[in-house]
Amino acid sequence: MSPIHYLAEDTLISLLRKRDQRAFNYLYDNYSGALYGVVIRIVLHKNYADEVIQDIFVKIWNHVELFNEEKGRLYTWMINIARNTSIDYIKSKRVQNEQKNQSLPDVVNSSETHRYADMDQMTKVDFIGMSSVLGKLKPDWKRLIEMAYYEGYTQQEISEQLEMPLGTVKTRIRAALLQLRGILNEQ
CATH class of the missing domain: 1.10.1740.10 (RNA polymerase sigma factor, region 2, helix turn helix motif)
Structure with a gap:
């Protein structure tokens, strides 16, 4: 074959x-x-x-x-x-x-x-070529995505680390993922 x-x-x-x-x-x-x-x-x-x-x-x-x-x-x-x-x-x-x-x-x-x-944070993200895509997000959304998807934090851990209500973390991560989907679909 x-x-x-x-x-x-x-x-x-x-x-x-x-x-x-x-x-x-x-x-x-x-x-x-x-x-x-x-x-x-x-x-x-x-x-x-x-x-x-x-x-x-x-x-x-x-x-x-x-x-x-x-x-x-x-x-x-x-x-x-x-x-x-x-x-x-x-x-x-x-x-x-x-x-x-x-x-x-x-x-x-x-x-x-x-x-x-x-390595700095953006260099690590470049392992999968996503730094330019993540750069299009709001800075606070970008940080949430990095913590959740690249650093392995759970939403509860993010909430505790950033001293942010869990519901806010969930809402912002969802909004960031929707924006990322839109950005990726444009490419």
């Missing part, structure tokens, strides 16, 4: 639902980098990120029939899977125990720690 070089989103979804291995390879080749950017922002460690990426693509493959084209784009659906899987992973007891048991010098001298500690 020869590799696929270009697929329209609707064709890709159709082939994935038919369990076409070439479509899965295409999906991985074209989206793994962007999803990895989301994952590494949340898990902050290459070994964890590699595990999570595998889990994400297994979930996509096993649940592609749950994707609803009327609710959004495939990329957005996959980003949500990546974010949720990453958050679940870092909240798992195994990872928390590993982090507690890791000696301080190992954490401080980790090459990943230095590499990501040196």
